[in-house]
Amino acid sequence: MNQNSITDKDAISKLTSEFNKLPGIGPKSAQRITFHLLRAPEEQARLLAEALLSLKQKIALCSTCCNVTESDPCPICRNRERNASQICIVEQPQDILALEHTGIYKGLYHVLHGALSPTEGIGSEDIRIRELLSRLQNGAVQEVILATNTNLEGEQTAMYLSQLIAPLGIKVTRLARGLPFGTELEYADDVTLTRALEGRQEF
C-alpha cells in the first residue's frame, strides 16, 4: 500500500472512518450508515451536513448555567416560571435532558462539564466550579441539589462541592440512593430519576 492510498481516501472510506470515531459506532455500523447515505436522496445527505455544521456554529454555552444553548441566557435560565432558589448540579448537558424529561423539577441547573478525577488529572479548575460559586454569591439560592453521577468521580465531586457550598449557608442535598452505584444520569429511567429527585437527602 503506497502513501497516497492511506492519505487520499475515497469519499466512502473517509466518511466511514469519521462515523467510526463517534461513540457507540463500530466499523460495521459506520459502513452501514455510509452506504445508507449513499443510497439516500441527496436532500437527506445535505440536511445532515447542514445540521452538523450548524451544531458547531450555533451552539454555545449559557453564560449563567453553562448548558449548551443557541441563545444566551438559555431558555431554562430565561424562564421566569422556574424556581431560581434551587440549582441542580449535573456533570453533562445530557443530564439536564434526562431530568427535564421527568417533568417534576422546576428549579435551575448548573453544568460542570465533567467531574473531579485525580487519577485523570481533572481538578477543580478544569470543571465549571468557579462559575457555580459566583452564581451562589447573590443570596437568591437556597438549595443546591447535587446530581452528579453515582460513580467514584461523581461522588468525589459531590463531596467536594458540599464542603464548598455548605459554609455559605445554602442547603445541600444529594439525589436519593435509588440510583444504583455507577449510574450515569443520562441513562437512568424516568421513574428512577423521579424517585431520586423526590427522595433527595440533605448531604
Ligand SMILES: [Zn+2]
Ligand atoms: Zn442557562
